[in-house]
Amino acid sequence: MRHTDLGATGLTVGELTLGTSALGKQSLPGSPEEAEAVRVAAAFLTGPIPLIDTSNNYGDGRSETVLGLGLAAVGSRATARIATKVDRDPVTGAFGRDRVLRSYEESLARLGLDRVEILHFHDPYSVTFAEATAPGGAVDALRELRDAGAVDAIGIAAGPIPLMTEYVETGLFDVVLSHNRYTLVDRSAEALFTEARRRGMGVFNAAPFGAGILAKGANSRATYGYVDAPPELVAWIARAEEVCADHGVPLAAAALHFSLRSPLVDSTIVGIASIPRLEQLLALHAVTVPDALWVALDGLGPAPTPLAAQDAQDARDARDAR
Numbered sequence: 001m002r003h004t005d006l007g008a009t010g011l012t013v014g015e016l017t018l019g020t021s022a023l024g025k026q027s028l029p030g031s032p033e034e035a036e037a038v039r040v041a042a043a044f045l046t047g048p049i050p051l052i053d054t055s056n057n058y059g060d061g062r063s064e065t066v067l068g069l070g071l072a073a074v075g076s077r078a079t080a081r082i083a084t085k086v087d088r089d090p091v092t093g094a095f096g097r098d099r100v101l102r103s104y105e106e107s108l109a110r111l112g113l114d115r116v117e118i119l120h121f122h123d124p125y126s127v128t129f130a131e132a133t134a135p136g137g138a139v140d141a142l143r144e145l146r147d148a149g150a151v152d153a154i155g156i157a158a159g160p161i162p163l164m165t166e167y168v169e170t171g172l173f174d175v176v177l178s179h180n181r182y183t184l185v186d187r188s189a190e191a192l193f194t195e196a197r198r199r200g201m202g203v204f205n206a207a208p209f210g211a212g213i214l215a216k217g218a219n220s221r222a223t224y225g226y227v228d229a230p231p232e233l234v235a236w237i238a239r240a241e242e243v244c245a246d247h248g249v250p251l252a253a254a255a256l257h258f259s260l261r262s263p264l265v266d267s268t269i270v271g272i273a274s275i276p277r278l279e280q281l282l283a284l285h286a287v288t289v290p291d292a293l294w295v296a297l298d299g300l301g302p303a304p305t306p307l308a309a310q311d312a313q314d315a316r317d318a319r320d321a322r
């Protein structure tokens with residue numbers, strides 16, 4: 001596993017980070033499903049991938065709870081660290097200063113930790129950018145936590161590129177986490193990552209499989225980026241699969257290495273919720289992708305991704321609502 005500096009944060013990350021949005025999802029406390037999820041968490045915590053990404057709201061808190069139980073089980077054998085995110089109030093949608101502080105307290109209680117190194121501002125869609133960045137707002141609260149030494153680095157973690165760009169351009173964040181927008185089929189985060197790099201920020205690229213279809217293939221009927229994949233995108237992925245097969249490389253390996261090989265990305269976050277998937281990830285990581293495959297994939301031309309148009313529409317809606 002290649003290790004790298006996370007921008008100018010002074011922190012080091014591995015080229016892979018484990019994403020746990022599905023870990024422990026819908027498992028009940030004390031159930032066999034919870035016990036299995038804790039076994040998986042323990043494998044993550046003692047495995048070769050040095051960082052685990054979670055959030056206050058993944059599985060309504062179950063991801064953090066299961067990771068906390070895993071940490072308690074493995075004790076000093078833990079080799080991986082945990083990064084988490086603050087989330088809006090699940091009932092009211094409130095996402096001001098008090099909610100940020102409360103969210104972080106909840107996360108630490110579930111994880112059984114007294115701090116984490118990296119804390120992201122997650123999916124701030126229930127507040128406007130102006131509200132979040134106003135004095136005494138959510139972003140101030142994150143800055144307060146960093147200034148007090150309660151965390152080392154604060155990040156912005158969300159989807160739409162226009163919104164992400166606004167947050168990056170505040171210069172207040174140390175790290176950016178984008179998802180589904182820097183993959184084999186979507187390059188819309190490229191300018192965002194370039195700007196983050198220019199500012200010395202760390203860059204996490206999440207969801208290199210588009211949340212599934214780039215690992216499972218065009219016939220899987222998987223969505224891309226949590227929305228239905230349009231037929232033209234499915235057709236493009238089917239062609240890419242053939243090109244990959246011609247070069248003896250699984251589509252999933254090409255999708256993973258697209259992100260791993262980019263100088264714009266410090267760490268690629270992959271969603272994993274079982275031990276077999278972890279083993280498959282390590283095997284995909286070990287695949288050598290010939291340069292000729294990248295040339296051949298470029299030859300397919302740009303993929304018809306649905307997210308850029310959706311992001312632009314979201315930005316227009318947000319402007320109209322102001």
Ligand SMILES: NC(=O)c1ccc[n+]([C@@H]2O[C@H](COP(=O)([O-])OP(=O)(O)OC[C@H]3O[C@@H](n4cnc5c(N)ncnc54)[C@H](OP(=O)(O)O)[C@@H]3O)[C@@H](O)[C@H]2O)c1
Nearest residue numbers: 019020021157179206207208209210211212215270271280
């Ligand atoms: N706003 C944010 O901050 C944000 C947003 C999105 C994601 N993230 C983070 O990034 C992580 C990754 O995102 P993601 O999970 O949505 O997308 P992803 O990593 O692109 O895809 C994960 C999916 O790919 C499938 N998969 C993984 N390995 C596979 C393999 N070897 N063969 C076939 N299928 C495979 C898994 O399906 P199975 O269910 O079949 O195992 C899993 O559901 C999340 O867990 C989260 O930590 C953060």
